[in-house]
Amino acid sequence: MIDFTQLFASLAGLMGIVMGLANIPQALKIYKRRSAKDVSLLTYSILSFGYFVLLLYSVLLHNIALIVINLFGFLGVGLVLSGIIRYEKKGVRHWGI
Amino acid sequence: MIDFTQLFASLAGLMGIVMGLANIPQALKIYKRRSAKDVSLLTYSILSFGYFVLLLYSVLLHNIALIVINLFGFLGVGLVLSGIIRYEKKGVRHWGI
Secondary structure, eight states, X not given: OOXXXXXXXXXXXXXXXXXXXXXXXXXXXXXXXXXXXXXXXXXXXXXXXXXXXXXXXXXXXXXXXXXXXXXXXXXXHHHHHHHHHHHGGGSOOOTTO | OOOHHHHHHHHHHHHHXXXXXXXXXXXXXXXXXXXXXXXXXXHHHHHHHHHHHHHHHHHHHTOHHHHHHHHHHHHHHHHHHHHHXXXXXXXXXXXXO
16 A cells, blocks of 8 residues: 555655756756846845755754755755846846846 | 754744745746746746645645645746746747756
8 A cells, every 4th residue: 555645755855856956957047048137136045045044954953865955956046046146237137036 | 042953943944935935026027027038947847846746745744834835835936937938939948948
């Protein structure tokens, strides 16, 4: 018999890794196009700060799995954020978001 | 005396909510500019699927706090994804990402 809760627990952990790595295509797109006009600076500033706090918490817990997940997430959103800051001047920014 | 682990546990929970809501400025930006050229379809497809799995897991656990966090996250990235699909034709997409 399949234990659904156990299955979903593993799946949820896997999603943590996959969702952190998901930022890489966004970063690649910005560096490839040399433009980040439509990407939100506010969104990626908040995400970078969030992953940084989660990374500190993982280190505090000495939980290697969480450290790896949040490190990949932090590096991914950090790359996107650097891309936005680097190519921001290429386009007109609206709303400040 | 401050209990750092307890403090960071609360802070990590708060980051879960904040990082879900962080997608809203990205969605607003796309709808305001009517353009999503620089935003990655692949990134937001993965994030939507990820939040959907996490939402199912939260429902399975009957954990209201997790349900709320992941529901906001799912709605946020879902809004961005709809924006990308809606305004995709406005610009040339590169790389398919």
